[in-house]
Amino acid sequence: MLHRTVSEVMTRDVATAGPEATLKSVAWSLDYNDVSALPVVDTRHHPIGIISEADLLRRQAGLPDTEGRDQMRETAAVDRHTMDARTAGDLMSTPVLTARPDWGIVETARFLHTRGIKRLPVIDDTGTLVGIVSRSDLLRPMLRRDDAIRDEIVDEVLGRTLRMTPGGVTVTVQEGIVTLSGRVEERSTIPIIEHLCLSVDGVVSVDQSLECAVDDLSPGLDPARDVDN
Secondary structure (H helix, E strand, C coil), X not given: CCCCEHHHHCECCCCCECCCCEHHHXXXXXXXXXXXXXXXXXXXXXXXXXXXXXXXHHHXXXXXXXXXXXXXXXXXXXXXXXXXXXXXXXXXECCCCCECCCCEHHHHHHHHHHHCCCEEEEECCCCCEEEEEEHHHHCHHHHCCHHHHHHHXXXXXXXXXXXXXXXXXXXXXXXXXXXXXXXXXXXCHHHHHHHHHHCCCCCCEEEEEEEEEECCCCCCCCHHHHHCC
């Protein structure tokens, strides 16, 4: 089974800023490119930081209100370094976390979640920026067509991986929900089928009513766990 990687869903034409870029030019670039953050790159196009709308707003929050209202300024915790920032290099967040093009969609989503970030610049083996991947990019596999999901389960999971006889298991997919029915030879095969189906890109959940010819599942045995080992 082929699983999507970062290289398949990332944005390749990435808007960037140099460390010397003024904050006003950064704001214009964010607006023009309709993005919420820019990787800051050096002369070798290596990412050295990230500057976002939140960074600009955090600095702006510490400036005097043009209408004389001081409540927001008084409550905003803006440090002196942020207030003195004039360029992208002054205000950017560092160190910059990055992803690789061959990272899987699942591991990348977990990385974003555990680190509490929204996007990752993608670099190649030389450290050069080749793309950027966001949380919305990682949701693309969920947009996969039901018939494509079904074809992969039938051809790859049941056929090539498990080498099962065609027609023994009926597979239907609706809105990413896989339904399995039919008959397999051994009971221990059922959790393995479920596990493999769940690993297919675009699958939301698996419902099964499979029967078996032989109950070979010993007490305490978890065949699905063995698939990962």
